[in-house]
Amino acid sequence: xxxxxxxxxxxxxxxxxxxxxxxxxxxxxxxxxxxxxxxxxxxxxxxxxxxxxxxxxxxxxxxxxxxxxxxxxxxxxxxxxxxxxxxxxxxxxxxxxxxxxxxxxxxxxxxxxx
Amino acid sequence: xxxxxxxxxxxxxxxxxxxxxxxxxxxxxxxxxxxxxxxxxxxxxxxxxxxxxxxxxxxxxxxxxxxxxxxxxxxxxxxxxxxxxxxxxxxxxxxxxxxxxxxxxxxxxx
Numbered sequence: 069x070x071x072x073x074x075x076x077x078x079x080x081x082x083x084x085x086x087x088x089x090x091x092x093x094x095x096x097x098x099x100x101x102x103x104x105x106x107x108x109x110x111x112x113x114x115x116x117x118x119x120x121x122x123x124x125x126x127x128x129x130x131x132x133x134x135x136x137x138x139x140x141x142x143x144x145x146x147x148x149x150x151x152x153x154x155x156x157x158x159x160x161x162x163x164x165x166x167x168x169x170x171x172x173x174x175x176x177x178x179x180x181x182x
Numbered sequence: 183x184x185x186x187x188x189x190x191x192x193x194x195x196x197x198x199x200x201x202x203x204x205x206x207x208x209x210x211x212x213x214x215x216x217x218x219x220x221x222x223x224x225x226x227x228x229x230x231x232x233x234x235x236x237x238x239x240x241x242x243x244x245x246x247x248x249x250x251x252x253x254x255x256x257x258x259x260x261x262x263x264x265x266x267x268x269x270x271x272x273x274x275x276x277x278x279x280x281x282x283x284x285x286x287x288x289x290x291x292x
Binding site for chain 1: 216218223225226227231269280282283284
């Protein structure tokens with residue numbers, strides 16, 4: 069089974085801190101994605117990557133950046149954490165863009181910014 | 183981008199079939215219909231997807247109407263562990279991303 073592993077299940081950070089959320093997949097998937105999930109808003113795409121060192125903005129990239137130096141790892145960076153970035157963050161991977169295959173999601177990181 | 187419409191909630195008796203509807207009237211010819219579910223505090227789990235034909239796997243069946251404007255996910259024998267939010271999604275045309283709606287909260291009752 070494909071595994072998508074997110075480094076932390078729960079995280080508490082202070083306003084203004086630089087925060088790194090790590091995601092690793094073990095099936096050589098080309099595409100990786102970062103979503104955030106908030107009550108009443110569903111899942112919203114922050115960034116995605118279709119190849120090493122390639123990235124594209126999703127719907128809500130402001131305040132975030134990403135890094136994909138290796139195929140298996142996709143990092144989400146909160147440059148200066150703010151309270152409105154308190155959310156559940158979900159990483160996903162897929163062998164293609166999601167046409168013929170579904171996504172595999174990680175278990176999520178629940179980030180609280182205080 | 184095609185959007186989907188799902189009922190916000192449904193109940194189903196344990197052991198009975200759960201039929202979850204989805205409308206996607208603006209779907210394009212090359213867009214797939216996907217179903218995921220999310221059990222509380224976990225990441226979404228892929229269930230099934232299809233383009234035109236009906237599909238079945240070990241988890242569920244997907245029935246897509248001939249005009250592709252709607253579909254139904256069928257869980258043939260619902261169990262308490264199937265209680266979750268179910269998302270019907272179509273792949274955004276020309277991009278890599280999905281558009282997740284707010285889904286249907288299915289509650290399986292003992």
